[in-house]
Amino acid sequence: MSTTTDQLLRxxxxxxFESLAFLFAEDECTGEQLAAPWGGSVSVEFHGPMRGRVVLRVTESLMPAIAANMLGDDESHLVPLQRDAIGEMTNVVCGNLLPLLAGTxxxxxxxxxxxxxxxTASEDSRAGDAPLSSVVLGMDDGRVEVQLYVFSGHDALLHPNSALSVA
Amino acid sequence: MAFNVLIVDDSAVMRAMIVRTLKLSGLPIAAIHEAAHGEDGLRMLNDEWVDLLLLDVNMPVMNGEEMLQRIRADERTRDLAVIIVSTEGSETRLAHLQELGAAIVHKPFPPETLRDTILRVTGVTDVDYYGPVAASSDSLDF
Incomplete structure (x- = not known):
């Protein structure tokens, strides 16, 4: 199941990222992308038939690019707007992932x-907490890591309307 | 007629993206008001004349679904044109929001989808009368 979950998360x-920030993912990270330092992470918790969270981590170099592409103006250097942009990206990833996992x-x-x-990924994990799924994507001169944690309600992943059941 | 618009979304970046789309839409706009959650949005509806509401669902303090229910329960705002702009993917919840008279635009959205929904909901059919759209529809994609 985790491989399929990885595909849905991806x-x-x-x-x-393509629709909101005009950034296109590469299958493998280059040396430059792998060496780029992390800028921070955003976590969005979800509650429903499943409970868990999606964590999106981006490298420092990507933060102004994401904000600039979303806003299309000169405010992208403002750190609060960069954080808000990444928060909205995480929100949209989470909102689009959940119907794929648990049905519409x-x-x-x-x-x-x-x-x-x-x-780092280990700093974002809580005690006894392991991601169900994790994907790393190279983008521009940095990279993005996105992780799915499911704390309870794993049965919802097997709902007949879920993309996991169809796959 | 020029429209007064209220955007309620907890993301300042998303509000800015919606403002940008509004300005490109050709819709005649008098004023754009912004709020970060439903409670703040209701306060603005009380203080300002609003013709069109663009509303997110998942927000702190008061979510968009509760705000919309309160709008429909108030005779001063029950006929307000409302567009939900959200990542919401639950057909159950979307059906409820549509029963409450809201149009739906799913995030991420191409700007022409939001523009077309705005024009349909407001009933503006001749944007050229007010001024041509400032950008071609394929030059941007949100």
Whole structure:
């Protein structure tokens, strides 16, 4: 199941970055992309038939590019707007992923995006917490890592209306 | 007639993207007001004349679904034109929002989708009368 979940997580992330920020994912990261330092991460928790969260981590170099492409003006150097842009990206990835995982009849409530500066994947994990799915994508001169954590309600992943059941 | 628009979304970046689309839409606009959540939005509806509401669903303090229910329960605002702009993917919730008289635009959206929905909901059919659209529809994609 995790491989298919990875594919759905990848699909939701790629589509969101292409549509909202005009950034296109590469299958493999270059040396420059892998060496780029993390800028921070955003976590969006969801509550419904499943409970969990989506964490989106971006390299520092991508932050102004994402904000600039979304806003299309000179305000992209403002760090609060960069964080807000990445928060909205995470919100959209999460909102588009959940119907793929649990079917379109399921109703979820999403918490407000929560920003953390310069974190690594292990720093974002809570005790005993392991991601169900994780995807790393090269973009521009940096990279994006997106992780799905499911704390409860794993049965919802097997809903007949879920893309996982169809796959 | 020029429209007064209220945008309610907890993301300042998304509000800015919607403002940009509005300005490119050809819709005659008198004023654009912004709020970060439903409670703030209701306060603005009380204070300002609004012709069109663009509303997110998942927000802190008061979400868009509750705000829309309160709007429809108030005789002063029950006929207000409302467009939900959200990542919401639940058909159950979307059906409820449509029963409450809202049009739906799903994030991420191409600007022409939002523009066309705005024109349909407001009933503006001749944007050329007010001024041509400032950008071709394929020059941007949100």
């Amino acid at each position: 699909r939701a992330t790629v589509s969101t 009849e399921a109703v979820f409530r999403l918490d407000a995006p929560h920003w953390r500066a310069r974190t």
